[in-house]
Amino acid sequence: MTTAEIKAMATENIMNTYGERSLAFVRGEGAYLWDADGKKYLDFLGGLAVNGLGHCHPNVVAAVREQAGKLLHVSNLYYIEPQAELAKLLIDNCDLDKCFFCNSGAEANEAGIKLARKFTRDQGREAYEIITMDNSFHGRTMATITATAQPKYHKGFEPMVPGFTYVPYDDLPAVEAAISEKTCGILVETIQSEGGVNTPSTGYIQGLRDLCDEHSLVLILDEVQTAMGRLGPLFGYQSYGIIPDIITMAKSLGGGTPIGAMLAKEEVAASFVPGTHAATFGGNPLVTAAACATVKTILDEKLGENAVEVGDYLETKLLALKDRYPIKEVRGKGLLRGVVLSVDANALAAKCIENGLITICTNDYVLRFLPPLNITTAHVDEAISIVEKSLAETV
Ligand SMILES: Cc1ncc(COP(=O)(O)O)c(C=O)c1O
Structure with missing residues (x-):
């Protein structure tokens, strides 16, 4: 089924507790997801903190x-x-x-x-x-x-x-x-x-x-x-x-x-x-x-240690954007991180998704990251370049 077909069937038959959604994922591997129309995304939300090992860990x-x-x-x-x-x-x-x-x-x-x-x-x-x-x-x-x-x-x-x-x-x-x-x-x-x-x-x-x-x-x-x-x-x-x-x-x-x-x-x-x-x-x-x-x-695989190392790298990279964009602070520990903006972050979260990075806005001003614990600094670099592009396009 295409995304549109899945959406139509779901809207007709499922209670509207989650509002209107734009995406339907059909496959995942590691830190990546593919939607029903074949588009690839980097997943820094991890099924709302569920996919600690990424998708379909062997x-x-x-x-x-x-x-x-x-x-x-x-x-x-x-x-x-x-x-x-x-x-x-x-x-x-x-x-x-x-x-x-x-x-x-x-x-x-x-x-x-x-x-x-x-x-x-x-x-x-x-x-x-x-x-x-x-x-x-x-x-x-x-x-x-x-x-x-x-x-x-x-x-x-x-x-x-x-x-x-x-x-x-x-x-x-x-x-x-x-x-x-x-x-x-x-x-x-x-x-x-x-x-x-x-x-x-x-x-x-x-x-x-x-x-x-x-x-x-x-x-x-x-x-x-x-x-x-x-x-x-x-x-x-x-x-x-x-x-x-x-x-x-x-x-x-x-x-x-x-x-x-x-x-x-x-x-x-x-x-x-x-x-x-x-x-x-x-x-x-x-x-x-x-x-x-x-x-x-x-x-x-000592993934907790990796979460600390890569999480600190993520924090450093996010803080480096602070000079150019309306970022107030970066909060959290390990691989639970939030970027606090001085402007509404809902449009930024939507833009990140459009640009291929799955993330979420929490409390209107916080862009939140809950990626798999086994990501590398290369994944972080990829995410940061999408966040920066999305910041440039929205704020
Ligand atoms: C801290 C915390 N406690 C409890 C829950 C509820 O968990 P569930 O949705 O699995 O019932 C959540 C869900 O986001 C949570 O973040």
Whole structure:
């Protein structure tokens, strides 16, 4: 089918939650995508942080092919070999002790919110409130849009779920002031990606850990975008020198297959007992086989280190454009980067796509990059020349 034919069929039959789209991709390889009309693009969005290994990585493709021929699904009424292997792989590479598998980032956060409340009740405290941050993004279920402190995501869906309190991001005194006898936890992103690539000051995440310790609160880090090496270490928290009680992840974990996970410290995880939480598809054989291949590849090929090296190169190249174009700053870490413009960045993002670079505008002024972790400096040079051409044509 051509792009026009796909678009017509989709528009007629799919709910309009994503608006009008101009592209339909039909093939991907590494950092490149091809649309239905045969045009090639450099992908610096990576399926919104999902394609950490790029498109159709041979290790993931081989794992999916092999598992698809053996066993696709059986349910969590039974032990699942690749699920057990994935859990061991994750636990062996972090400071948490137990995994719960689900299908998405929102579900991972739901699981984290439920576990924080249950654990707190099990400690004999009738506290249920969770503090979250302005401009956060935690998902689209009722609890996770409530946790997402952005009114535009609440509008039309009220009443919201009780038990969430909002404070500004990167503001420790505001968190301290919001803590009450009803508070059971803090839910925060290690970098706010959807909110504009807002990167916390040194000491912020450590300060949250201290507040949680002082007030017996559960620290939940939403690592849906930052886990799996995007900031350098396999998990984002590992660059902040603390250990959270719960971390949530999804996106790059499955190498392009839909999987989420919530990891917790042993004593917190013990509050989930049979009957308290479940997901039919959670950690099924297909997605956990793909995720095992993904995580092993990230570790074996030291892609976190590459993300830091190439990410710093990307930052340098973007900063070099600052003299000639209305660029205010470059934010982020590793291969989660945002260029903040002093003019609206929506037209620039559209122009980049027209010129063959897939990227996205976040919060109107931020051009955001989430490329695969295995890109090289040559990919960055190619992206920068498209960004520069697009800047020259739009601003
Ligand atoms: C930080 C963060 N948390 C949660 C989510 C929700 O993930 P999902 O769309 O897989 O439910 C997202 C999605 O962009 C995210 O960026």
